[in-house]
Amino acid sequence: MNKEISLSILSGKGGTGKTTLAVNLALALENVQLLDADVEEPNDYIFISPEIEKREVESVMRLIPEVNDDLCTACRKCVDFCEYNALAMMLDNVLVFEEVCHSCGGCKIVCPENAITEKEKELGKIRHHQLDNLDFWQGELNTGEEKAVPVIEKLKSKIDHSKKTIIDSPPGTTCPTIEAITDTNFTVVVTEPSAFGLHDLKMVVEMLKQIDQPFAVIINRAEADSDYLIEKYCQQKEIKVLLKIPFSRKIAELYSNGIPFVNQIEGWESKFKGLYQKILEEAGKYERNNSN
Amino acid sequence: MEGTNGSTNKKLGVIKMKIVIPAVEIGSFETEIHENFGRANYFALVDTANDEIEFIDNSAADQSSGAGVGAAQLCADNEADIVAAYHFGPKAYKALTAAGIKILDLTDQKLIQEAYNDYQAGKLAEAEAGPGGHH
Numbered sequence: 001m002n003k004e005i006s007l008s009i010l011s012g013k014g015g016t017g018k019t020t021l022a023v024n025l026a027l028a029l030e031n032v033q034l035l036d037a038d039v040e041e042p043n044d045y046i047f048i049s050p051e052i053e054k055r056e057v058e059s060v061m062r063l064i065p066e067v068n069d070d071l072c073t074a075c076r077k078c079v080d081f082c083e084y085n086a087l088a089m090m091l092d093n094v095l096v097f098e099e100v101c102h103s104c105g106g107c108k109i110v111c112p113e114n115a116i117t118e119k120e121k122e123l124g125k126i127r128h129h130q131l132d133n134l135d136f137w138q139g140e141l142n143t144g145e146e147k148a149v150p151v152i153e154k155l156k157s158k159i160d161h162s163k164k165t166i167i168d169s170p171p172g173t174t175c176p177t178i179e180a181i182t183d184t185n186f187t188v189v190v191t192e193p194s195a196f197g198l199h200d201l202k203m204v205v206e207m208l209k210q211i212d213q214p215f216a217v218i219i220n221r222a223e224a225d226s227d228y229l230i231e232k233y234c235q236q237k238e239i240k241v242l243l244k245i246p247f248s249r250k251i252a253e254l255y256s257n258g259i260p261f262v263n264q265i266e267g268w269e270s271k272f273k274g275l276y277q278k279i280l281e282e283a284g285k286y287e288r289n290n291s292n
Numbered sequence: 293m294e295g296t297n298g299s300t301n302k303k304l305g306v307i308k309m310k311i312v313i314p315a316v317e318i319g320s321f322e323t324e325i326h327e328n329f330g331r332a333n334y335f336a337l338v339d340t341a342n343d344e345i346e347f348i349d350n351s352a353a354d355q356s357s358g359a360g361v362g363a364a365q366l367c368a369d370n371e372a373d374i375v376a377a378y379h380f381g382p383k384a385y386k387a388l389t390a391a392g393i394k395i396l397d398l399t400d401q402k403l404i405q406e407a408y409n410d411y412q413a414g415k416l417a418e419a420e421a422g423p424g425g426h427h
Contacts, residue, residue, distance in 0.1 A: 083355075083356075084357045084358050085352065085355060085357060085362040086361075088368075088387045090364075090387060090390040090391040093390065095361075095386070095387060095390050097358060097361055097383050100358040100361070
């Protein structure tokens with residue numbers, strides 16, 4: 001079995017075009033796995049599998065403490081231990097605040113009375129839809145939950161290395177984003193030619209350099225009179241711009257109807273195939289430089 | 293229960309209450325009220341028995357999560373009977389309620405003195421839990 005590469009798609013802010021790129025690239029290629037790891041707001045399904053809610057579901061669970069009041073002596077060791085204020089001691093009773101618990105299990109360990117056990121709580125869900133040429137997976141964080149990382153971890157356990165893997169990452173530069181791009185062979189950063197786009201691109205570039213992740217840029221909503229904003233910066237930083245998706249009414253209309261444009265507008269399938277070849281070259285260069 | 297801080301000159305027959313009000317700095321009754329409960333810099337502790345005020349650091353203010361819970365714990369540990377603030381998050385509200393602490397809403401008061409006067413005049417309404425802080 002051939003080992004294929006894995007690719008993460010990222011942007012500094014939401015609404016830049018991650019979904020557009022992830023979905024259209026996935027549909028242009030063969031033997032692909034698409035993982036929507038933007039778990040707070042997954043939306044690739046709109047274009048790929050609109051009825052994903054009816055598909056198979058796997059729960060992502062986490063552990064939260066439960067205190068047996070009969071055994072608890074109100075010694076307060078657990079409350080003092082918890083860095084996240086998930087526990088409080090009120091009138092000699094321990095209160096648990098599940099939303100802020102990081103599921104570290106420390107309170108259970110420090111309790112001298114063995115009064116703390118752990119129970120499972122659903123944090124999110126993984127959904128799956130096997131289409132003809134596309135293996136689609138989606139992570140979802142339940143409403144009210146704050147910890148996206150365990151859902152992304154579970155989603156990434158579904159990676160099949162015999163397929164080309166595309167991960168639609170959460171936007172930004174925080175822990176969920178880093179979890180999504182870690183161990184992917186290459187990252188494509190989507191940006192737009194505006195002052196906001198450039199600002200958020202810079203944040204992402206800084207983060208990617210810190211974790212030594214190979215990457216390149218594509219410009220979405222590209223326009224001849226404003227692309228220089230991004231191109232000038234990329235030139236200075238020696239970052240490759242691999243593709244431009246133009247600012248086009250046709251593309252926007254298709255998007256608003258939930259239709260991927262790759263199959264609708266002549267020439268785009270081969271452009272995305274070409275993009276993938278460029279990504280392979282860039283990822284290959286990085287690998288060679290790092291094996292020397 | 294005897295307070296651990298202050299509470300000198302306790303008058304017999306007077307019901308002693310300890311009121312916590314979030315404060316922007318360590319000061320006096322003329323100090324401004326902090327807009328937040330959980331992330332207030334300091335808390336003013338006012339003793340109704342003798343009108344004395346003291347200030348404590350809010351150690352929860354700069355914690356990464358659960359500041360409201362930490363601040364509520366601090367109030368409970370300082371034997372507060374009442375907390376008055378502009379806004380309580382849902383976790384702070386739950387924790388204070390579990391501690392048996394009365395939760396009162398401030399409205400347009402600016403200084404601790406104004407909040408205290410309105411408390412004594414019975415003008416402060418009991419609070420309901422609002423939305424939480426930013427994450």
